[in-house]
Amino acid sequence: MEDQNKNLLLATLLSFLVILVWFVLFPPEDVPVDPNAPAAVTQTEQAPAAPAAAADGAATTAEAEPLPEAPRLTVDTPALTGSISLLGGRIDDLSLKSYRETLDPASPMVRLLSPVGEAHPYYAVFGWGPGTGLTADDVPGARTEWRVTGGGTLAPDAPVTLQWQNTKGMTFTREISVDDKFMFTVKDTVQNAGSAAVSLFPYGIVARHGQPAGLQNFFVLHEGMVSRTDGTLTEQNYDDLMELPVIEREAAQAEVVDATTDGWIGFTDKYWMTTLIPEQGIPFTAVTKYVPSADIYQTETRKPVAELAAGGSVTSTVRLFAGAKEWATIRAYEKDLGIAGFIDSIDWGWFFFLTKPIFAVLHWLNAAIGNMGLAIIALTFVLKLLVLPLAYKSYVSMAKMKELQPELEALKERAGEDKQKMQREMMQLYKDKKVNPAAGCLPILIQIPIFFALYKVIFVTIELRHAPFFGWLKDLSAPDPSSIFNLFGLLPWDAPVQGSVMALVFIGILPILLGITMWLQQKLNPQPTDPVQQQVFAWMPWIFMFMLGGFASGLVVYWITNNIITFSQQYLIMRSHGHKPDVFGNIKSGFKKKEPVPVADKSKKARK
Template structure:
């Protein structure tokens, strides 16, 4: 087998795989979105017509009763700020209708903070929660409760480890419901609890729910390009039956999720970031979804078990809300399997070790670009025995060309005898015809895995390298790295002994560096850096290996002279 033909076939397979992957992504769900907050429109878009589960079933949308109009007029927004989060909360229902991530800018050239939750006119992405059931205030036909707060702004003070914001509502029977939001320093977890103080003469039955509601279509869609797959945006969940499942908008439209599980979580995913309700642990919770077709929105949520609060007693129920980047260690600590939202695809078993290696090297290299270079050295060092076998096999195959030509002349068009003669020749000369392509076959899964590591790891978002490379997660703005990568491929091609005799194949091989350069124009700079450094290492290893082979008479003119003699 001609090794350069193998390279061509494998390269085409890689490109075909990336194109197919992008096509399946685009055809299955909407692309990721970057939203801008529009809190001025929040009150106009958040109303009593929202999807709220009732009892054991999900109800549809409703109209605001006339008697509730005066109460709705009293609703307003409050802000709660910690060192990592800035929340905007609607006092009607106590929903989180806006979230800014204070450690992440919206773009590389902007000082505006990244907006995770928003309730704008053109895009809705909010976290809702409440108490339903017979006596739950969110089951009231007059509309969702209007909570009272002591102030409109709350800020985590210096030296303060946590901040709790109480919101109170008293129903007609004198039952006091206190909804508490607790933010903790250096944490993306918001604890949402309900203290039910039943001073009435009858028991109170209520059921905690939490849901995430989002517009199905986004005006800020970014579908990537032909080779760069867009990241998943949409619902997902985890249960005792399945560790992590994407339940995309298409599935929500086809059938509502309805699953009972111990613990579990539901989330809305997007590129680098996730919002997720973490249901009460060690409780039997119901996970659900709903298609709000008339609004062009979908929801995914959970319902905790129904509780009964006896007269004269108080009881508390709570759940956690993750609002932040996909930080694997912190998400794993917050909830089982929440870290799986960092989706490395079907090659996760290669991508996970690569990320851990990259993260370890960055811990003392500081710069993520240097960490990528060091990772390349490690990977190519581990693969050196295969690389040596590859070039040794190529050299031996080149030596066998005259004998293979003789076989072709001897057997002509008799393919069966030709194949038998080739196998006997390979066996006699101890040559593995597949040896030339094995290292490339091994490297392709590593390349694809690293592609997803660089695509999914929020740590590399806006991570600079040096000079003009200010963000390793996007393409090189001046295309310097792709051009250098193409030049290094051309040099490798010139250094390699060729076994291709067909003129057409030779021309195709000559254009391979140009073709790959074009493809890499759109790849993340970090991935292109990896491939460039890998090529430089290959050139060094190739030069060394061929020098050793020349001494043994297996390469270059010496090998040719020896064969002809």
């Protein structure tokens, strides 16, 4: 009796250790805070710094002065609404029409970009850096006030044209256009009507004041700088940017990378992104910068210095993606606009070779079915079908192991406390019966990478955000909102707030179904001969029930479906080999003292 108590205590401690490690690796999401809100409050403004080669070593530093008021142009497209400030021609006021902050249709639209002077400055600005024969006052920058010469409201097929002239006979013209999704095109032209040749270079900047509010700092999710240069994808979080090398000339910490063929650079949140995309095939310089004195994070694209003769002109074009990371939209931009590797701006993670095809199939199924929850269930069937050959061998091995269960129990009785004898005779029995006890691990080993890949897909892709299933499940990217605490809505008080400790204890309907399906599936598997292992395995379904209770409901739907399919496959395969699993007998025995459970052998050999 004392040994049994010790074993039970050990099993309990091991179970809680598993829970502790799991929640360290996969902490629950902080639901009440919007993880995609713009940056923290700062009232500073960063003027662009020029490359040393182009600006004769000149550099600018962050400014803490507020911006003056300036006229604005309206932005109105099927996907976007906002405005453009004529001060710098900056794109700094942008909201996404199709996305709300919460499930409530009346909640505010998600605001992506905000101007300096408001709570969360985050914007894109474009300009020219001075070269030979020019000073900073001779080129348009972040504080240049443009005038409108064409168009009044920026919309698809309705571009706007801005103009500015310096005192040296140079005219700067900027045409800004936008499509029906999230792509802006900024076309800058300079005409030199002066008498002297000059040189200058175009740049684009995406600046973010402070770190984003609700930054999750979760290892499975990348938030921060994302770029591609000459085929190399780079991801740096905000803490990484604070560790960049100091460049005195820039009065900042910065990293400069030259690209020769293709690339893009910007900032990514969980679901949203703002990215500069220079003309592909033309060399440019990608700059990642942090200005400690102003707490500004900045990405830049700088093109080579252009020589502009008297009477000549030069044109530069850069695109700006500012919007939601929709898979179909980004893939279309990659294909139609030739933006190499743009689909990798979505955080596919370490298992990208699984997450990409899994999401592609899920997206197709959702388009065909019209319900993301049903698409997840259909995807589970597809994945189980693909791994069926390996699973078949595993379940056949489990059937044989089940058949050997009475003999293993008899072996255990004969061996007594002699562990070495027990192990030796077990190995001989497996050899004689041609059974591989490790084969039963195959389904688990197969499921691990698939589970993590699907977890990544559900966690980071915007297509799962606010995607409804049925009934109370309004958002498959969030945990099940039902709770035992109020008897799943039958009692007149609210369930605990999602993400709280109470919500992890008082779980919902889906986690309970998960625990039950895992428990039923376990009843088909051979029981370990070691009592401690038996008790640990007996606890596992209920441990996982609580561990996965705080996960996205879409992931729990997958796991429940997977358990049901696995149970059915295993049962049918065992029946096809002449063994009728006594599931209900195993369940009954689970509530009694542990004794060997006979297997109902219906094979031809047994009937003889």
